[in-house]
Amino acid sequence: MTLYDPELEKAAAKIKEIRAKTVCIQLPDGMKPEAQAIADRLSAETGARTLIWLGSNFGACDIPLGLQRMNVDLLISWGHNKFNKKVEGW
Numbered sequence: 001m002t003l004y005d006p007e008l009e010k011a012a013a014k015i016k017e018i019r020a021k022t023v024c025i026q027l028p029d030g031m032k033p034e035a036q037a038i039a040d041r042l043s044a045e046t047g048a049r050t051l052i053w054l055g056s057n058f059g060a061c062d063i064p065l066g067l068q069r070m071n072v073d074l075l076i077s078w079g080h081n082k083f084n085k086k087v088e089g090w
Contacts (some may be wrong), residue, residue, distance in 0.1 A: 015048050
């Protein structure tokens with residue numbers, strides 16, 4: 001990994017906690033080169049199928065559309081600030 005700490009242990013713990021089978025990860029452009037390594041590690045640690053969102057990530061308001069149709073159980077979006085909000089009924 002690079003100089004930042006993506007807190008993958010927390011991400012894996014959340015995946016296990018809710019028993020997510022399909023997870024989508026959304027990364028800012030600066031982290032996208034690490035996307036495959038992040039996805040591989042999360043899949044290996046949790047057994048979840050991990051999808052990489054290659055579209056934009058301009059913050060908490062930029063939630064990918066169509067996740068429900070893809071049967072995504074959990075979206076993990078990395079950014080610069082802490083953001084804790086449960087999004088209901090996508």
